Amino acid sequence: MLIVLWHRFVYSVFMMDLSNRPKEKLELNKLQKRLRRLTGQAIADFNMIEEGDKVMVCLSGGKDSYTMLEILRNLQASAPINFTLIAVNLDQKQPGFPEHILPAYLESIGVDFHILERDTYSIVKEIVPEGKTTCGLCSRLRRGSLYGFAEEIGATKIALGHHRDDILETLFLNMFFGGKLKSMPPKLLSDDGKHIVIRPLAYCKEEDIEAFATIKEYPIIPCNLCGSQENLQRQVVKDMLQKWEKEFPGRTETMFSAIQNVVPSHLADTELFDFKGLKQSKEAFDRLNIISL
């Protein structure tokens, strides 16, 4: 209890008192405006949130989910529609998980929240052989628990904190290791058709989120408490994209535009485009004949 009170005190002192840090205040305003604009744009482009929605905001304790919650609350205050937000954290029972941090933070900002306790850690440890990466199974179990809970509380949307760079990394991972041209969409219907998953930060740069979270001094909880190594392939792809961006500034933005401008007739998927049925147009053929006569 004492720890919870202490954290509540610390947040109330530090969280938004930037009055004697004018440079940081200015930077924070700039970042907040940009994140808000891009999030609002993504929500509108994909019709992510509608009148009366109950949005379950999944909070892992990482920089992305804290930022998503803050920006969604910010937009909610001035949105022309009514919707509710409910923060949900899944406590996966990893040894050493600081379970007091999120409740203290969420209480301090006055957000409705649930802490969902599911011991996925033990399941992962039991199933995955020692030395193998646990993140794949862990994420699947986490998704299943969150989907189930969304149904229980009647959430109409499930918001995840993935951003533009996560989406591009996933695109390359799927190309390199899965032989598929697919990524994480900003809006998705779950396989069982029961849930709509949204990614409101889909247009936001990781760099901006990181800078925003640093100034806000969120109480970050690392996602490696289980001792698992971070997904190595993802890290390799992340490094590759960052190197490209450094060498060719703007490349990341261009690549993101590419996934918004898909031309099925210029790829090679016969399911997506009817290559077999492709015929010359009779008119163009006749015209060609006349010209060549």
Ligand code: SF4
């Ligand atoms: S690092 Fe640990 S908690 Fe995070 S996804 Fe991997 S297995 Fe799960």
